[in-house]
Amino acid sequence: MVLANDPNLQIPESPTVPLPPCDLESDEPELESSLHLHQLLLLLKCLDWVWRDRTDYFAAGNLTIYYSAEQIKTKDFRGPDFFVVLNTEKRPRKSWTVWAEEGRYPNVVIELLSESTAKNDRNLKKQLYQDIFRTPRIFLV
Numbered sequence: 001m002v003l004a005n006d007p008n009l010q011i012p013e014s015p016t017v018p019l020p021p022c023d024l025e026s027d028e029p030e031l032e033s034s035l036h037l038h039q040l041l042l043l044l045k046c047l048d049w050v051w052r053d054r055t056d057y058f059a060a061g062n063l064t065i066y067y068s069a070e071q072i073k074t075k076d077f078r079g080p081d082f083f084v085v086l087n088t089e090k091r092p093r094k095s096w097t098v099w100a101e102e103g104r105y106p107n108v109v110i111e112l113l114s115e116s117t118a119k120n121d122r123n124l125k126k127q128l129y130q131d132i133f134r135t136p137r138i139f140l141v
Contacts, residue, residue: 022100024066031062032114036081039112043082058093059084065096065106067132078128082110083135105133111140 031037040061047059064079066072083106085096098105109129111121121140129135 022097024064024072024095024097032112032116036112036114040082043110047084055090056088057084057086058088058090058096060093060096063093063095065098065133067098067105078125080106080109080125080129081112084108106135108137109133109135109139111138113140 031040044059044061051057059082061082062079063083065083067078071078079095083096085101085104086107088101088104096106106129111117111125113121126138126140129138
């Protein structure tokens with residue numbers, strides 16, 4: 001008995017799991033100060049210069065990282081001050097959407113501490129980066 005050739009055999013279609021949208025805008029607050037802006041620009045420009053011949057990374061500052069559909073519903077957004085993702089295409093993005101980026105999370109995260117953000121950066125955000133993102137290099141400076 002061969003069922004694979006039976007014309008009356010009906011194979012149910014696999015249910016499709018809807019993915020959240022992929023082209024989401026960043027929802028990060030404005031920068032703390034002009035110093036914060038200069039620090040981010042320095043990080044970005046130095047990395048771009050050192051890796052000027054590379055196209056296999058993405059680096060950004062003050063950009064939201066979307067990592068779960070639940071996060072979108074609760075509007076519980078988290079974005080590092082600066083992050084780098086390796087083995088990806090270097091191109092402009094409105095945000096980093098993990099499910100649209102083959103499940104990739106940042107390889108490096110840098111939080112620029114200020115009086116108003118230090119407690120949150122050292123606790124809640126650091127916990128997220130190490131436990132959910134599993135980021136190998138986290139710097140709080």
